[in-house]
Amino acid sequence: MHKILIGTNNRAKTKAVEVVAGKFYPDAIFVNQEVSSQVSNQPMSNEETRQGAINRAKRLMQDFDGTFGIGLEGGVQEISDTMYVCNWGALATKTGEVFTATGAGVALPKEIADSLKEGAELGPIMDVYTNKKGIRHHEGAIGVFTNGFVKRSDMFEHIMLLLIGQYELSLKTQNAKLDLQE
Ligand SMILES: O=P(O)(O)OP(=O)(O)OP(=O)(O)OC[C@H]1O[C@@H](n2cnc3c(O)ncnc32)[C@H](O)[C@@H]1O
Numbered sequence: 001m002h003k004i005l006i007g008t009n010n011r012a013k014t015k016a017v018e019v020v021a022g023k024f025y026p027d028a029i030f031v032n033q034e035v036s037s038q039v040s041n042q043p044m045s046n047e048e049t050r051q052g053a054i055n056r057a058k059r060l061m062q063d064f065d066g067t068f069g070i071g072l073e074g075g076v077q078e079i080s081d082t083m084y085v086c087n088w089g090a091l092a093t094k095t096g097e098v099f100t101a102t103g104a105g106v107a108l109p110k111e112i113a114d115s116l117k118e119g120a121e122l123g124p125i126m127d128v129y130t131n132k133k134g135i136r137h138h139e140g141a142i143g144v145f146t147n148g149f150v151k152r153s154d155m156f157e158h159i160m161l162l163l164i165g166q167y168e169l170s171l172k173t174q175n176a177k178l179d180l181q182e
């Protein structure tokens, strides 16, 4: 049986983990544990966002018991005067392995980029921009700026496939090595 630790209570992230992991491991149980990312509340680079995902996943495996821990982190990064959302995921195992993957990015309007540079967080900015509450739990900025075509949970689902794919491949490789030794 798989016990899968999720390092957040965010609903878009949780949905993505449950949908994808639930497909591969129908008997899985999911446990949400809010853990610190140990990076800024609003990561401003690919590096920082990736580190936040890794920190969450590792922290889960240090503090709790599970088959693996999933850290998902959202951030932004500026490339040639355009601010993009960036997203990372990490899967940490009991044995200390950490798999990482990045997700889709989409450009943000200049006024949002300016607010971010002034120190505001994307979550609250998006709520003001859309006049809705909790966008970060639902379609997210990526949904708002893609006409709803790719929602935040869809994007994290893709990251989850990338993570579980790498994890399953590593298990296969380990099993193949064991077979050779026998
Ligand atoms: O509870 P946690 O897991 O921390 O979930 P979160 O929504 O705060 O997500 P992150 O910490 O990973 O993201 C960092 C910040 O960027 C915001 N953010 C990132 N991607 C977003 C998106 O697609 N839509 C709205 N806000 C987003 C988010 O609300 C935070 O203010």
Ligand SMILES: [Mg+2]
Residues within 6 Å of the ligand: 041
């Ligand atoms: Mg957060």
